[in-house]
Amino acid sequence: MSALNKPISNRDRSQTEPAFVRRLLIAIALVFLTLFLALPLGAVFSQAFEKGLTVYLDAIREPDTLSSIKLTLITAAVCVPLNLFFGVTAAWAIAKFCFPRKNLLITLIDLPFSVSPVISGLIYVLIFGLQGWIGPWLQEHDIRIVFAVPGIILATIFVTFPFVARELIPLMEAQGKEEEEAALVLGATGLQTFFIVTLPNIKWGIIYGVILCNGRAMGDFGAVSVVSRHIRGMTNTVPLHVEILYNEYNYTAAFAVASLLAFLALITLAVKSVAEWKVRQELENQ
């Protein structure tokens, strides 16, 4: 534990706390984080594998589980590209140009983050539900949106809406537009400039935004549970399936399916850490 005793670089002994205080604070932080973060994470996997690998695999291979995984993958496959495209266009307009009410626009883009997930689902029920604005018309034409797959996708787009944009806007603002201007002056077309000059610069920012967007798209529960009818094998995403299994006291299966989502969360965290580090590096190289 000799590393503990060394004051961090460029700080002499008078500028940090006494060694016992440092150790005490580190110990408190570690105990707190273990109780609040590591313990739940460990519990997911331990519960999932409690009855052995066969039970675990059976729980995952169960047809209803597979169909919920499929629905979740479809949802993410629709939401992530749409929000990615939106994020890049919005960041281009906001970061590279000046226009009035820019801050208002940025605030509005962040809006879905400050809306409760339950409300995010509710608003689509209010529009497309039977008592909603265009619900009766949809019913006449036999189109189902809420309590069906399109509703789930819409609600997921809503809750994952800001991720890519809010990551790219500050990054592209910090990078400025000199490089793009140089490319244009040298005769590149607009699209060439974007793909050859801008895209490599914001690559890690995009990866960062996409991985967060994807994590939320696959894991969202509140909004989706309002717009889904919770029909097994049809309108059940993975998190909803976890809920059903749990409420049926099928704990091992619930945690087996939950462990898939926990894996996803760990991968998300790993990619996020790498991307964060790369983005910082790129900004420092500017």
Added chain:
Amino acid sequence: MRFFKRQNNVLPGFGPTLGFTIFYLSLIVLIPLSALVFRTAGLTWGKFISTVTAPRVMASYKVTFGAAIIAEVINAIFGVLVAWVLVRYRFPGRRIIDALVDLPFALPTAVAGITLATIYSPNGWAGRYLEPLGIKVAFTPLGIVLATTFIGLPFVVRTVQPVIEEIEVELEEAATCLGANRWQTLKLVIFPMLLPSILTGFALSFARGVGEYGSLIFIAGNMPMVSEITPLLVINLLQKWSRRYAE
């Protein structure tokens, strides 16, 4: 009349990108949210008041906001401590722990919910030891506080952390030169600098905690008047309402 005056900017694509941004924003966010506002505005004022102040609703506010305040006070204290330790001290495993702080962001809320409920249920990993002491966590308001703390933690840590990183060593040196001991430096120099970010983190995690649904319903017990949270009440009312109007 041009709303946007011509810019001195050679970059192309302003019109299409801004146009698409506003179109998509309106379609996905603004129009649906306005539906909520109009639907609420459709109620008469008296009915609105009586709906939002019904005893069961009031009880759910008390549970939701009360739990969120307690949880965010816990988060403000421990979150600052964690941020401080992560920035200022070096110890083995620091980077992994730094990454782990974002777990509540990344872990789907339903997974967090069932896990916390299981750990703190009477025969769970932690509940087993708390039960003999007479502390019931799962299915009580205490469980709501716990789960709200879990989801709120990264907000405080991640808002305070960059501020601690930015503090210049000169300020602390000046304080020491002027005769302050370490505790005085922390209290009188560093804490006031951190306070705005602590409050921001508090507000962010509070907002998240109040609207949270997934991680709370499993541990909350959901007893009307005692441990029913407002978002769940919204869902219950909605289900009753759609059942009434169904077919």
